[in-house]
Amino acid sequence: MTRNTSTNHSLLTPFNLVAGAILIIGAGITVLRFTRGLGAVTHLSNDNPWGIWIGFDLLCGVALAAGGYVTSAAVYIFGMKRYHSAVRPAILTGFLGYAMVVLALNYDVGRPWRLPYPFVVQQGTTSLLFEVGACVALYLTVLFIEFSPAALEWLGLKRARNLVTRLTMLLTIFGVVLSTLHQSSLGALYLIAPSKLHPLWYSPYLPVYFFVSSIVAGLSMVLFESTLAHHYFGDRMDAAHIEENTGVTLGFAKAASLVLAGYFTIKVIGLAMDDNWRYLTTGYGVWFLVELLGFVAFPCFLYAVGVRDKNIRLIRWTAVLTVVGIMLNRLNVSLIAFNWQLPSSERYFPSWMEIMISVFVVTIGILIYRFIVTRMPILYEHPDYPSSH
Numbered sequence: 001m002t003r004n005t006s007t008n009h010s011l012l013t014p015f016n017l018v019a020g021a022i023l024i025i026g027a028g029i030t031v032l033r034f035t036r037g038l039g040a041v042t043h044l045s046n047d048n049p050w051g052i053w054i055g056f057d058l059l060c061g062v063a064l065a066a067g068g069y070v071t072s073a074a075v076y077i078f079g080m081k082r083y084h085s086a087v088r089p090a091i092l093t094g095f096l097g098y099a100m101v102v103l104a105l106n107y108d109v110g111r112p113w114r115l116p117y118p119f120v121v122q123q124g125t126t127s128l129l130f131e132v133g134a135c136v137a138l139y140l141t142v143l144f145i146e147f148s149p150a151a152l153e154w155l156g157l158k159r160a161r162n163l164v165t166r167l168t169m170l171l172t173i174f175g176v177v178l179s180t181l182h183q184s185s186l187g188a189l190y191l192i193a194p195s196k197l198h199p200l201w202y203s204p205y206l207p208v209y210f211f212v213s214s215i216v217a218g219l220s221m222v223l224f225e226s227t228l229a230h231h232y233f234g235d236r237m238d239a240a241h242i243e244e245n246t247g248v249t250l251g252f253a254k255a256a257s258l259v260l261a262g263y264f265t266i267k268v269i270g271l272a273m274d275d276n277w278r279y280l281t282t283g284y285g286v287w288f289l290v291e292l293l294g295f296v297a298f299p300c301f302l303y304a305v306g307v308r309d310k311n312i313r314l315i316r317w318t319a320v321l322t323v324v325g326i327m328l329n330r331l332n333v334s335l336i337a338f339n340w341q342l343p344s345s346e347r348y349f350p351s352w353m354e355i356m357i358s359v360f361v362v363t364i365g366i367l368i369y370r371f372i373v374t375r376m377p378i379l380y381e382h383p384d385y386p387s388s389h
Helices: 014-036 052-064 067-077 081-108 128-155 158-165 168-192 206-232 239-273 277-281 283-309 312-336 352-373
Strands: none
Touching: 014 352, 052 081, 052 168, 052 206, 052 312, 052 352, 067 081, 067 128, 067 168, 067 206, 081 128, 081 206, 081 239, 081 352, 128 158, 128 168, 168 206, 168 312, 206 239, 206 312, 239 283, 239 312, 277 283, 283 312
């Protein structure tokens, strides 16, 4: 198979025009944010100090970037070499996901230039936020190193590339440990707010829920990213990536179905342990059941049917549904079911500029992803290193 590696095409495409408009508007809001403060562009307040930049950009972003540690663990730790073609795309998606999370965090932090303070000025080692910050920073570094062989192959730096690949197993183990810590700790952050988070979402098992659901998010995001890559960048793929796609899709869908079944089970057990059945008859209870049944139990069933029937199309659509469900869960915990007892007039709703900054950050990530996959050996193996990753 001959890959089309040409990058010559018209810049005046609908995608580029829309992306350009988003970048211009986002840049303007960025200037406003950093010259006039949070109050000029957000609806944040003392009652609602965390908004969409935390709920969507951070919590959703970290969960959906979990494909990196899930895929590398499956291939390098558990020896599932048949999925090796999914590693580099998953690592790239994870790396960009965490990088965009850090970028978005700079908008939310009142004084972003003080982000290093907990590490070098006043150590807050007893704080969950310190643990999350430390793990995210370290894991972003790990992902950068794991991604670097593709960039080094593109640059022709063989010696540096060979040196980094020798660290693969160590980096994978370290990455899994760090991911286990901060994925669960993000849920643990909300343990300090039992009076603000609705009882159906508040639970002492929140750290477990966040970690287990991050595995589902990682598996589903790999399937979702694979679908988009095959549609838009199929000409960049070699025969190995195309041939292995069906096996990767079925294998990841089977794993996602099993993990979703486990996640559903522990959610029901947590509901019973906290004795919150009475809340299911309320409006929030109906919304909780929509999340639990519509975005956990239903995708679990669809994944299982898709694997049984080898229905690739069904699996891909189920991956989209599952990704939406993970995002819904994170937004429920951080925004929708948070401060639930406040009157509607005092509830938080993001300003259009907050939403625009989130779109701006996502657009930057998409553009960087497109730049990398059209130039570097992500969706194909470099001819100098056949079957080496």
